[in-house]
Amino acid sequence: MTRGEASIDRLRVVVTGASSGIGRAVAERLVARGAAVALWARRGDELAALAAELGETAVAIECDVSDPGAVDAAAGESEARLGLINGLVNAAGIADPLPLAELDAAAWRRTIGVNLSGSFFPCRAIARRLREEDAGGSIVNVGSELSAMGLPSYSAYCASKFGVVGLTKALADELAPRIRVNVLCPGPVDTPMLAAELELADDPRQAREDENGRPPIGRIGQPGEIADAAVWLLADAKFATGAVVPIDGGTTAV
């Protein structure tokens, strides 16, 4: 077994994007399996309510992951409150679909900032402390089916999510053998983010029906299914590193 990798009830995990969707489902499962969790997100009030719901092994820390200074501060606070952080799930992400003509520099930077740089900054902060302490750990990044294919109006999102795969592989190589880094690539998932995207369509009801029919498996995913895979990669798959794991109902298989 990998030297120094903690069992799940000894994990102290930062979960970004913890206020909703996949991040929230990951946090719930980690707490249920005995891990301590630092919940990061921008929306402090929602986080506090979730932390209260999850109990004393969960702490809420307001953080914008696109801000490197804020990430370093949140990492420091997480360690101060829980002890050395040895797990990270980067679930924070935004989708702001815009046709090329409307994709200005600010919109581009916002998506790259949260999805790509916002995965890198927490990786750097957590891995730096683990290496200082000569400790093992595990990181799961969240990519997308759009880490492997293109979609109109999603230039920035695709660029950010393809980038997360490259980041994962480079870090997996650099941080081996003590720290594993893997990336989970979900297909369409029933989250507030997807709901907001579907609302942008001319006919949101039709858009949802189309989206449900798009994966070969005949439906969209549930956040809990993606979270189960994230927790498995984080804590159980101790021979996996640099792995790109699609859980997408078959959308990237065809």
Place this chain on the structure above:
Amino acid sequence: MSAVPGVAESRILITGASSGVGMAAARAFAAEGAHVALIARREEILDELVTELGDRALALPTDIVDPEAVAGAVARAWGAWDGLDQVVNAAGVGMPTPLEDLDHDGWQEVIDINLSGTFYVAREAGLRMRDAGGGSIVNVGSELSSIGMGMYAPYCASKFGVIGLTKALAAELAPTVRVNVVCPGPIDTPMMDAEIEWFPDPVATRAAAIERVPLKRFAQPEEVVDAIRFLAFAAPFATGATLPLDGGTTMV
């Protein structure tokens, strides 16, 4: 979403059950209460395994390169328990062979077992499970499903092929039957021992084989079984997926 029966409620067909990952899967799933139908060529080993595992195990000595034999074996497993829920295609062979020594027979044997054998079993069981309304297939690929390695031309060709086969079957059998593939790196198995023994200096070869893995070790067969268990029982939204479990060998 149709519920996936748990391990204890499942009837599982496992190929390559006489050794390595297939045998570890048979032991693990039987211990968790599953019914396991065991396919391999070596009848004595299967009989011993069935004696060990008890009456929830069924020995089906079969050479999977023979499609009619596969059809017969799958029919027997299906008939024994009135259906199957899961298939684990773990049968595989591979020995280092320099191109100069790789004749047609050497090429054909590896393609027949690793690729065609996987197809025959997946087709027979997959069509039955589709007609019955559900199931899943987990194929076993390899790190050599995505990278090349000298002296492994037929192995690489067969294992790259298993990914293509997996994705095509996933598309065709959706939404009823899920088809996924786990791609292990080096595993501590009898097959690996035999490969290492082939080299003039096995001790140095083993050390080099471990050194090339970023996580600096081989996997245990049970870890691959855990990945199979994840795809089969805990990933109901995964189909056509390739799951690398290779200690980092394919990330570069």
